[in-house]
Amino acid sequence: MRKFSSPVIQALNNYVYIYSHPVTNEIFYVGKGRGNRIFSHLDEQSDSQKVKYLADLVLSGLKPNLEILIHGLEDEKTAFRVESSIIDLIGIKNLTNKQSGYKSATFGRMSLKQINALYDKESIEIDETAILIRINQAFRYTMSEIELYDYTRGHWVLNPERANNAKFAFSVYEGIIQEVYEIVNWYKAGTTYNIRQGNENIKRNELEDLETRYEFIGNLASEYIREKYKFKSVEHYFKRGNSNPIMYKNV
Template sequence: MMTSFSQNTIEKLGYYVYVYSDPDTHKPFYVGKGKGNRVFDHLFYQDDSEKVAYIQRLIQGGKEPLIEILVHGVDEETALKVEAAAIDLIGIENLTNRQRGYHSAEYGKIEVSLLESRYNCEQIKLEDFNENAVLIRINQLYRNDMTVYELYETTRGFWRINPEQIKKVKYALAVYYGMVLEVYEIAAWFPAFSTMTQRYIPDTEQCRNRYEFVGNIAPESVRKKFRDKSVASLFPQGAQNPIRYIIADEGNAQETYAEDKM
């Protein structure tokens, strides 16, 4: 079994993206990126990961994984993006990778009309609001292949909010890198994980002072006003807090900020 490259090869490779596949079916089970002899490191790992277990099963059966270089001679940033694209194309559920690739939510697989909306959408300004709303930024949680239900579940919780401020709010806008993906009409807010959910429930201490809402898709007139449009200007540059309240007072909207981070 080959376990290293020659120095001459290493000098030519630069950064690369590699794929581990089953030798019989050629079905990929792991995608990674690196340089030097990084591609061979997995052959020597002894941890309890699914990837290591797969490789060990092959070796114990007298086989070895098929190792292929998908692309080479690129810089690290490019390798990271190619790795993410490969994982998205194959599907994380079909691999032993524990997480999606670098900036997969931002640069990964996406339907073309959504991509156009992201980069060429109408800008919503503060004065355009005459509804009380909460903007919920889900940059770190969103996936391009989310179902309607998954997007709702991701948006509705679990947040540190101002209980008094939120009482005034009628609509919740799911915001991904400035673009409004969906608008929900809020029925009520509850303590985190007190309503039915399929999401993972963390330690109860982490749930303290966090809340979730239940609701429905907003009326079409409200959705049409905000959906697929940008509210990026309402999040100050460098702002870490995912929550922004928009309180409209007789047509004059006021923007207020939550103090707690996600």
């Protein structure tokens, strides 16, 4: 089947669908749409991971399983959020989707502590020598510990002297401290191994001017420090309109 009839399309309204492997039943793609959107990927021509996966199935004499996960959704925004929650549940690394779902960083999968920190903010003053690093563009709540660490530690345009005087680095998203690291040392960006190397999501201009950027290596701060600061709000330190991702405290 490559097409729904008009009565089916009308009944489906907005829906969320999945593609899975016909033998293992492993889900490899999640999408949302209306009408015959679910079939569109079968004829897609691109160099995406999804298209390559489908081509490998064809070469093996197999066809993907196509299923409607939920339908009858009245509006597209709801479909977007359902799609996003499924992607968060499975994990973007386990799918051929190019990106996380709709507003995943805002409404996606979160721990109870993250939910409380977001909607019942507790402000805190920073006593230690520290550098606050906002990673708003890269952050998502489903990041692994190593992803959060690597996206926090570099690559930044900063004042090396002030940065060297900071004992701690605070990973901040939307004014909330997500993690605290004790800094061991700073290095020129791109000179230490990290999982971002070769990542297509790194901005082109960031790659081109690594010579003017820095990254640190470090460890998780002590439990005392992490308990003191993690999931607390420091949004009062950032003036409205201030887009600089770096802020120094007590250095």
